[in-house]
Amino acid sequence: MLWPSAPTLLAPLAPWFEVARRDLPWRAGDLDAPHPDPYAVLVSELMLQQTQVATVIPYFTRWMEQFPDPEALAEAGEDTVHKAWEGLGYYRRARFLKAAAGTIAAEGWPGDLEGLARLPGLGPYTAAAVGSIAFQWPAPALDGNAFRVLARLLLIEGDPKARATDLRVWLAPALAAHGPSRLTQALMELGATVCTPAPTCGGCPLADRCGARRADRTGEIPPVAKRAKPKASSLWLVALEAEGHVLLHAPAAKGLLAGLWRWPALDAEAVPAGRGAASLTAWPGWIQVYTHRRESVSPLHLRLDRRFQAAEGLRWIPIGDLPALPLGKRDQRLRDLLATPGQRPLEAPDPFALIGACAAPSA
Numbered sequence: 001m002l003w004p005s006a007p008t009l010l011a012p013l014a015p016w017f018e019v020a021r022r023d024l025p026w027r028a029g030d031l032d033a034p035h036p037d038p039y040a041v042l043v044s045e046l047m048l049q050q051t052q053v054a055t056v057i058p059y060f061t062r063w064m065e066q067f068p069d070p071e072a073l074a075e076a077g078e079d080t081v082h083k084a085w086e087g088l089g090y091y092r093r094a095r096f097l098k099a100a101a102g103t104i105a106a107e108g109w110p111g112d113l114e115g116l117a118r119l120p121g122l123g124p125y126t127a128a129a130v131g132s133i134a135f136q137w138p139a140p141a142l143d144g145n146a147f148r149v150l151a152r153l154l155l156i157e158g159d160p161k162a163r164a165t166d167l168r169v170w171l172a173p174a175l176a177a178h179g180p181s182r183l184t185q186a187l188m189e190l191g192a193t194v195c196t197p198a199p200t201c202g203g204c205p206l207a208d209r210c211g212a213r214r215a216d217r218t219g220e221i222p223p224v225a226k227r228a229k230p231k232a233s234s235l236w237l238v239a240l241e242a243e244g245h246v247l248l249h250a251p252a253a254k255g256l257l258a259g260l261w262r263w264p265a266l267d268a269e270a271v272p273a274g275r276g277a278a279s280l281t282a283w284p285g286w287i288q289v290y291t292h293r294r295e296s297v298s299p300l301h302l303r304l305d306r307r308f309q310a311a312e313g314l315r316w317i318p319i320g321d322l323p324a325l326p327l328g329k330r331d332q333r334l335r336d337l338l339a340t341p342g343q344r345p346l347e348a349p350d351p352f353a354l355i356g357a358c359a360a361p362s363a
């Protein structure tokens with residue numbers, strides 16, 4: 001490893017950060033002391049995994065009002081926690097946060113990095129970020145932004161994550177020299193605001209020493225990973241209503257949508273078409289994009305006179321309870337549509353087929 005000394009190379013980052021830092025609600029004023037509220041750092045780091053800062057800010061503010069400390073979060077019900085997370089996606093993070101809060105409330109904060117990494121959902125990156133920002137431990141935290149900055153600065157060929165161990169060893173003395181919290185946040189901040197995928201090198205404090213800039217290769221370092229094309233599918237998303245109740249899938253205990261209530265979603269190919277029934281309402285559909293999937297969603301509302309015996313996993317829920325239940329993004333959209341006028345659908349699935357797909361088999 002023939003990289004220049006990290007404390008010297010990264011020295012301009014600390015004074016740059018004093019001036020350029022964004023005022024974020026989880027940031028402490030004094031970067032030389034341990035953070036006055038480590039729980040706020042933990043919440044922000046979990047929320048910022050996979051989610052943009054601008055989206056996180058209002059969620060963070062509301063969360064800290066609702067669950068101001070680990071004890072309050074540990075005592076909250078799972079539906080309440082999921083409801084507060086509703087719209088942020090990757091709901092596993094909310095459950096991890098609640099579980100971590102339970103451990104902290106019962107045993108206090110861990111005293112070292114290994115202890116932090118053992119908290120549910122933290123992993124090496126988040127443990128290092130919380131360790132450096134909340135407790136001033138010189139633990140190198142490398143997120144996607146930091147990897148991009150360092151790959152360009154040090155002209156690292158290929159995926160910089162493959163050099164994670166070397167980079168952590170290289171970075172540690174710089175954290176000790178310039179302050180763990182300050183340097184960790186400065187590196188992340190530079191990656192988020194200046195050394196972005198299309199960098200603005202003119203405003204960069206490291207421009208005079210950056211390998212990729214000197215080699216005119218900022219556009220190709222680091223290489224962009226190719227994503228598999230998402231799988232396409234089409235579905236009817238159905239609100240079945242009867243006697244003041246709507247039919248919903250109860251939350252699963254595991255999986256991507258664990259903890260969330262869901263509308264019945266039926267494969268559009270598998271449900272035969274029927275004549276537009278008078279009690280069916282439809283709204284224009286949309287494309288729901290996930291990392292590995294693209295769904296063409298057609299929302300429907302079917303009103304029935306009577307409830308029927310629902311299939312296993314489905315529950316009739318009083319309509320009045322709907323706003324309080326945690327739903328995923330796609331399902332929130334149909335919940336919101338129920339309050340807006342729709343239209344009689346031109347094309348629709350056979351209502352009996354919809355009911356059949358949601359009913360328990362008769363004995």
Ligand code: SF4
Pocket residue numbers: 149152153194195196199200201204205206207208210211212213218
């Ligand atoms: S000079 Fe450009 S590419 Fe290099 S670290 Fe700064 S912003 Fe990134």
